[in-house]
Amino acid sequence: MNRSKPDHYTIRAIKEGYPARSVYKLEEIDQKFKVIKKGAKILDIGAAPGSWSLYSLKKTGNEGFVLGIDFKDIKLKQFPNFKFIQDDAFSESTLEEINKIGEFDLVLSDAAPATTGNRTVDTARSEELVEQVIDLAAKIIAGQGYLIVKIFQGQNAKKMIDLAKEKFEIVKTFKPQACRKDSFETYIIANKKKQ
Numbered sequence: 001m002n003r004s005k006p007d008h009y010t011i012r013a014i015k016e017g018y019p020a021r022s023v024y025k026l027e028e029i030d031q032k033f034k035v036i037k038k039g040a041k042i043l044d045i046g047a048a049p050g051s052w053s054l055y056s057l058k059k060t061g062n063e064g065f066v067l068g069i070d071f072k073d074i075k076l077k078q079f080p081n082f083k084f085i086q087d088d089a090f091s092e093s094t095l096e097e098i099n100k101i102g103e104f105d106l107v108l109s110d111a112a113p114a115t116t117g118n119r120t121v122d123t124a125r126s127e128e129l130v131e132q133v134i135d136l137a138a139k140i141i142a143g144q145g146y147l148i149v150k151i152f153q154g155q156n157a158k159k160m161i162d163l164a165k166e167k168f169e170i171v172k173t174f175k176p177q178a179c180r181k182d183s184f185e186t187y188i189i190a191n192k193k194k195q
């Protein structure tokens with residue numbers, strides 16, 4: 001597929017001031033599952049370049065709070081209710097900061113590990129990341145809160161879905177139209193954490 005030519009979503013993202021076209025994946029998820037509420041406290045794992053965090057900040061309003069985490073820096077520092085940690089989301093110090101904030105209404109993870117080209121290594125890394133996200137989310141999400149996490153179809157997707165089902169009452173998968181046609185990504189939408 002020719003990715004040098006900007007598609008409809010890329011052009012729209014530029015016009016609407018979002019740093020990435022991936023915002024429309026979150027918008028579709030949100031329109032379908034109504035996951036982002038005014039005043040919500042949201043953790044955005046793998047937040048760079050920042051379009052999911054920006055969408056979340058706009059939807060949660062002045063009473064909301066978004067904590068973004070990524071290895072790469074992002075430019076949303078003008079929002080007083082946005083905090084950013086530039087680090088591994090699962091480093092000891094990041095986890096300490098997350099725990100200080102307390103419970104979240106929503107955990108988002110669009111994170112994807114850097115690929116090596118070796119399918120076995122890439123699958124293992126991706127699986128480890130999703131497992132870490134699900135485990136963390138199950139600890140920090142408030143009772144009725146939601147988890148949205150990116151997985152890759154075929155790469156042990158069933159194992160990831162089963163893991164989410166161990167921790168959450170309701171687990172669905174959804175592939176937004178905005179995902180590129182040649183992409184294997186899809187999203188787990190989980191809520192009602194098991195006690």
Ligand SMILES: C[S@@+](CC[C@H](N)C(=O)[O-])C[C@H]1O[C@@H](n2cnc3c(N)ncnc32)[C@H](O)[C@@H]1O
Pocket residue numbers: 019020022023045046047048049050051052053069070071072087088089090110111112113114129
């Ligand atoms: C597809 S991008 C996210 C795009 C973002 N949702 C947006 O709309 O702007 C995936 C990001 O996950 C980040 N990432 C992957 N593993 C991570 C980890 N363990 N900790 C923090 N960030 C991570 C990468 O650095 C990358 O920036």
